[in-house]
Amino acid sequence: MSLITTIAAPFRHTRKDRLKKNEIVYYLAFDRKWMNIEQANVILKRALDEGLVGYDGEMIAPKFEVQSVEIPIGFKPSQSVFEENNPVQALVDRVVKSSGMQETDIIAEMNRMKSKDFDNLIRPEAAVIILAKRYGVPVDEYIVVLKERLLKKY
Numbered sequence: 001m002s003l004i005t006t007i008a009a010p011f012r013h014t015r016k017d018r019l020k021k022n023e024i025v026y027y028l029a030f031d032r033k034w035m036n037i038e039q040a041n042v043i044l045k046r047a048l049d050e051g052l053v054g055y056d057g058e059m060i061a062p063k064f065e066v067q068s069v070e071i072p073i074g075f076k077p078s079q080s081v082f083e084e085n086n087p088v089q090a091l092v093d094r095v096v097k098s099s100g101m102q103e104t105d106i107i108a109e110m111n112r113m114k115s116k117d118f119d120n121l122i123r124p125e126a127a128v129i130i131l132a133k134r135y136g137v138p139v140d141e142y143i144v145v146l147k148e149r150l151l152k153k154y
Contacts, residue, residue, distance in 0.1 A: 002141060006034075006077040007047045008069035011062055018059035034077055042082060050087075051148025064144045087145045091128045091137070098137045106131070125150045 010019060010027035019027075021044065028040035035043070044060075047053045053060050092110070096103050114120055114127045122130075125146040132139045139146075 003043070003046060003050065003077075003081050004052055004064065004141060004144070005069055005071055005075065006043060006081050007052050007062065008064075008066045009071055009075065011066045012069070012071060017066070018056055018061045020058060021060055024060060032076075039082065043077075046081075050145050051152070052144060063148075068140075087142045087149065088124050088128050091132050091139065091142050091146075094137050095128075095132050095135050099135050123150060 006028070007024075009032070010024050011017065013027065013031075014023070024044055025037060025040040028034050028043060029037045034040075044053075048055075048060075051063055053062050055061075092103065092106055095101075095106050099106065110124070110127045110131050113131065114122055114124075118127075129139050129143070129146060
């Protein structure tokens, strides 16, 4: 399961909109026994780096609507939450699966759209969202991360 689901879980379970760092680590490592303390800190750092959460004084608050994240019964994060991911590539992969086209064709279409439709005035993060919408691929899981990536680079 995704990083956003893992990060949403402590906020949903405690019904709080802000938690201390140690409360999140405790929830992930001891309460749920999903990982060790070091891994919980890695997860929290990734969430901060990807713009899913932010500090509000000493407290950590989500930068997404926690209630909109579905946490399945019996949820346990997989090892993939520890891997760095590229949301643009992940969304391209979803479009490839959905459309049945080759990845090179999807990338080429994205590049054509950027150059012809937008005169190279949009970045890949925006282009991949438009492309995903064109193919009917849901983007909700990636929208926060892609938006943060766009804002970080300026």
